[in-house]
Structures are given as structure tokens and as C-alpha cells.
Amino acid sequence: MEHHDHEHKHRKQIVNRLARIEGHLRSVKEMTAGGRDCSEVLLQIAAVQKALDKAAKLLLKDHLESCVVDAVLHGNQEKVLEDLNKALDNYIR
């Protein structure tokens, strides 16, 4: 539950991506409620998953470039790397 002070190059871009994915997911929900063909809904859910993968990748790159480099430079990388390893273990199954 930590916040950090330093800037991330792509934060705004990631937030915009997540907003677009949210809109996409809303339309998938509406398609489903409207009885759209299951195969079509499945294709759209796959597209949402791919977009989330891309957002996560961008986030990870940002994190490596800023937080991790920053932590290493300040000699306090232990917790940052531990948290990141945990998140990666969870993300990439």
C-alpha cells in the first residue's frame, strides 16, 4: 500500500489505457446482456486480456526504469525487488 514520490514516464499513458480497457469491458458486458453470440463475446474478452497484458508490460517497464533503478541507487532495493518478484510470480503463471 505504498505511494511514491518520483515520477513515472508513462503513468498518464497507462491510466489512459486502463480507461480505454474499462470502456471496452463495459461494451463487452452490454454485448453479453444483449445476447450477442458467445464466440464474439469470447473474442472481445480475449482482446481485453491482451490490452491488459500490454498495460501491465508498460507498467513494469516504467517500474524498472524508475522505482527499481531509484531503489538500487539508494541502496534500499531489497523490499522493492521482493515485492516485484511476488507480483511477477503472480502475474506470469
Added chain:
Amino acid sequence: MEHHDHEHKHRKQIVNRLARIEGHLRSVKEMTAGGRDCSEVLLQIAAVQKALDKAAKLLLKDHLESCVVDAVLHGNQEKVLEDLNKALDNYIR
């Protein structure tokens, strides 16, 4: 872009799940905008992905139980199976 007439057992449940995932994703977006720790955001994106996998699985089961069985009984399974195969190829990489 086809709609179908027959009922799906879990449609309402799938729509509810998608609505919950949409809310979850909105909060992930807000966490990101608020500068929450990247590892924490990554964990939440992974949770959204898992929830989407579950929704897709439920959708698929519904589809098999209703559309596919229905199509086979009416002897017009070719298109339904072709679409489903395409969707599965896309969904499961």
C-alpha cells in the same frame, strides 16, 4: 455479430461478473493515477485477468450447454463450431 433467441443459464451471472470486473478495473485505474506502488497495481491487474478467465470459462460452459448442443440437434453445427474454434484459438494462446 449474431444474436440468439434461446436462453443461457448463466447469462445474468456472467453480466454481473463483468460488471464487478469493470468496477475492479476502475479502481486499478484510480490506484495507478494516484501513484500507488507498481507491484501492487500489477497484483491487481493479475486479479482482474483471473476474474476475466473465470467469466470466459463460465461463458464457454454456457455456450457448450446451449448454443452448441442446440446447433447439433438442429444439424447446423458447422458455423457454430467454426466460430467457437476461432474464439478458442484466440483466447487460449
